[in-house]
Amino acid sequence: MIKKERHVLVVFPHPDDEAFGVSGTISSYRDMGVPVTYACLTLGEMGRNLGNPPFANRETLPQIRKEELKKACEAMGLDDLRMMGFRDKTVEFEDDEKMVKLIEDLIEETNPSLVITFYPGLAVHPDHDATARAVVRAVRRMPETERPTLYTLAFANNTVEVLGKPDVVHDISANADKKIATLKAHASQTVWMMKEMEIKLAAQDPDALKWLNFEHFYTYQWDKDFE
Amino acid sequence: MELVKPDHLQELITSFANKDVYIHLETTNGSYAAHFNESVFNAGAFIRNIVIKFELGKVAGDSPHRIGLKLPSGWIYAQGITHYKLDEHGRLLMAGLDAEGKLAVALEISETPFTY
Numbered sequence: 001m002i003k004k005e006r007h008v009l010v011v012f013p014h015p016d017d018e019a020f021g022v023s024g025t026i027s028s029y030r031d032m033g034v035p036v037t038y039a040c041l042t043l044g045e046m047g048r049n050l051g052n053p054p055f056a057n058r059e060t061l062p063q064i065r066k067e068e069l070k071k072a073c074e075a076m077g078l079d080d081l082r083m084m085g086f087r088d089k090t091v092e093f094e095d096d097e098k099m100v101k102l103i104e105d106l107i108e109e110t111n112p113s114l115v116i117t118f119y120p121g122l123a124v125h126p127d128h129d130a131t132a133r134a135v136v137r138a139v140r141r142m143p144e145t146e147r148p149t150l151y152t153l154a155f156a157n158n159t160v161e162v163l164g165k166p167d168v169v170h171d172i173s174a175n176a177d178k179k180i181a182t183l184k185a186h187a188s189q190t191v192w193m194m195k196e197m198e199i200k201l202a203a204q205d206p207d208a209l210k211w212l213n214f215e216h217f218y219t220y221q222w223d224k225d226f227e
Numbered sequence: 228m229e230l231v232k233p234d235h236l237q238e239l240i241t242s243f244a245n246k247d248v249y250i251h252l253e254t255t256n257g258s259y260a261a262h263f264n265e266s267v268f269n270a271g272a273f274i275r276n277i278v279i280k281f282e283l284g285k286v287a288g289d290s291p292h293r294i295g296l297k298l299p300s301g302w303i304y305a306q307g308i309t310h311y312k313l314d315e316h317g318r319l320l321m322a323g324l325d326a327e328g329k330l331a332v333a334l335e336i337s338e339t340p341f342t343y
Contacts, residue, residue: 052328
């Protein structure tokens with residue numbers, strides 16, 4: 001059961017960050033008529049996958065990924081995409097206060113009842129952790145009674161040791177087709193992975209079905225703040 | 228990009244010598260390297276839109292190639308270059324792609340600035 005929200009704000013640094021663990025949830029909110037804003041900080045300019053023989057180069061990759069991101073949003077039914085213009089792998093080196101302000105402005109404008117991002121320190125990529133820090137700090141500065149709920153994604157190898165099991169599980173099987181379409185929209189990043197995954201799904205592989213149909217979140221606990 | 232033809236690449240590199248040029252240089256093994264294999268020591272370096280002037284540029288070795296640029300008082304080099312392209316903006320893009328098509332190193336030279 002996915003709880004209805006007033007407005008959902010999703011903040012991730014890379015095109016495709018939304019696809020793996022949140023696209024079914026986003027599609028579900030859109031089905032319920034809940035507005036969803038997706039702020040994507042970079043265009044994944046530093047992606048390594050260029051193919052061999054190559055289909056792209058360092059300078060053409062951002063344009064390719066921008067188009068993929070737009071297609072992914074169409075697949076999810078998301079119509080409020082914000083491309084924030086940062087460069088991949090540099091988010092942690094930006095001024096921390098500037099990043100908090102950026103999130104504060106997005107929150108003030110969209111007035112979300114739910115914000116979705118990564119969990120700071122347990123999200124593996126430096127951009128993920130930096131994005132998460134900015135979001136947590138921005139929400140923390142709000143009066144407690146006005147804070148939106150914060151759903152976070154964590155996938156570092158030590159996640160379960162630190163946080164235990166995720167407390168929110170969304171069954172998104174009704175939107176599995178949209179999730180696959182979202183993943184496929186990010187073809188430059190996912191085409192090889194999706195070929196393997198579709199074979200597993202066709203064979204009803206239990207782990208693959210679980211991966212597809214369920215999305216997991218840790219509700220951010222202010223009494224166990226990361227800093 | 229296509230596989231390096233050393234003689235052609237040498238000509239292209241030489242065409243940028245003794246001019247102010249913008250450089251992009253990057254080495255990486257990916258932000259997830261130590262996540263997938265905790266024994267990996269993850270290291271890399273990145274510079275972009277730094278203006279230099281080199282007096283001699285060379286393609287060395289069999290593929291993957293090494294590219295060295297000699298500056299009046301310094302050096303730039305990249306190891307592992309497999310592919311290259313002179314793009315429609317006249318920028319010389321060189322990259323080292325592994326067997327899976329993942330970029331491990333990039334060296335790019337342009338007379339105009341690269342995007343952000």
